[in-house]
Amino acid sequence: MKPDHAALSDQAIDYLVRLHSGSAGAGERMEFLRWRAQSPAHERAAREAEALWGALSETRSARNHRQRARRPRRLAMLAVAACVATVAVSIALPEPLAGLYADYTTRTGERRMIELADGSRVWLNSHSALSVDFGADSRALRLHSGEALFEVAKDPARPFIVQARGGEVRAVGTRFDVDSRGPQVRVDVTEGVVQVNSAGGAPVRLSAGERLSYGERAAPEPVQPLDLSSASAWQRGKLIFNQRPLGEVLDELERYLPGRILLTDAELRQHKVSGVFDLDDPGALLKTLERLQPVTVTRLPWLVLIRPAPRA
Known part of the structure; x- marks a missing residue:
């Protein structure tokens, strides 16, 4: 039975939380290396988790957390959530104050x-x-x-x-x-x-x-x-895309959702998207993308992670 990609992603993130908690030793690092070597799917999940952690680590609070963290694993997980919240709050104000x-x-x-x-x-x-x-x-x-x-x-x-x-x-x-x-x-x-x-x-x-x-x-x-038929569609409560790259679509959608949207695969950014979507339900666009595009959407607090869908 093939491993479930979502389950592997959760396991990979769990490993990284432990490894960055400040209390992990050589044994736990070797355990992670053995885990990711089990299959290409394990390795892909590990790389995606590292990309996610790298995105969070750009915040000052994340850097400080990695330097000072000596707390139990549960507190480390809370710190990760705080890092995500910091990213979200940093983009929430159009300008400082x-x-x-x-x-x-x-x-x-x-x-x-x-x-x-x-x-x-x-x-x-x-x-x-x-x-x-x-x-x-x-x-x-x-x-x-x-x-x-x-x-x-x-x-x-x-x-x-x-x-x-x-x-x-x-x-x-x-x-x-x-x-x-x-x-x-x-x-x-x-x-x-x-x-x-x-x-x-x-x-x-x-x-x-x-x-x-x-x-x-x-x-x-x-x-x-300027295409007058779709210009300022947001004022009418719509998002209209006509063969727009997925990366641009996600950049546009991100402004209507709290937190960040992280696309882990550069090639996916060029996939073309067309459709008319309701701004009063921006989450429906994510569901449609997951149904029509080769992606898997994972919703975390203050973060939406979009990854390539596992191959059948």
């Missing part, structure tokens, strides 16, 4: 619509922070982090300006999306015209159906076409 200075914020998985004093409306996506400063001559907003969709009320005397990471988007009456989650800020225009000013280049005008990305100190990338 963003909620203390932003006018509007959203938690993980939360989406919020805001009515502004001029009649404009803003939809904040998960994990976002926004400040608003309206004056007599302009309507200034700052997207500290995250993503927001702006539906701007017309007022030619007061341009509507959204600042994000060293650049700004100017509009009078239009509808556009600003996403500052990644290394670059992305601007999508679904109605009207906006002007994007960034520190790295000349101003660029964007019309409906166009997209542009810019960095803080780099010239903006060339204007790209």
Whole structure:
């Protein structure tokens, strides 16, 4: 009878917890080496467990734990859980202490619509922070982090300006999306015209159906076409993917779930995914992936581990 991959993964993680507890001796290390040499499946489970432990060890608390740990195994397991929680909390704030200075914020998985004093409306996506400063001559907003969709009320005397990471988007009456989650800020225009000013280049005008990305100190990338049918689908409570790599899909999904999603196999990142998914049930996407893709999904506190499915 072939060993069950999930059971082997649990055993491998159990071994690593003991080996990193600070009390393991040479005998226990030899026992782990003998265990992982039993079969290719044992070795694969050991490598995946080591990849998981390596991801956790990047946190300062994990490093300190490995240096000081001299506690019984049960406390070591609790420390591992604390490391996972530290990873999750470190990504939970859009910026350090963003909620203390932003006018509007959203938690993980939360989406919020805001009515502004001029009649404009803003939809904040998960994990976002926004400040608003309206004056007599302009309507200034700052997207500290995250993503927001702006539906701007017309007022030619007061341009509507959204600042994000060293650049700004100017509009009078239009509808556009600003996403500052990644290394670059992305601007999508679904109605009207906006002007994007960034520190790295000349101003660029964007019309409906166009997209542009810019960095803080780099010239903006060339204007790209925008698929209006799927643009800002999150505002409608949907995630829409059309032949998107699995790695990108998981990066997008991660923002709506607490904690982290860890994909242990680099080749799987390129598997293509298509579908329409409900944001009110992001866990259903994981179930669908497990059913349609060659993956196994393991849910841990503050962590989702995605591994290659065992071969039949």
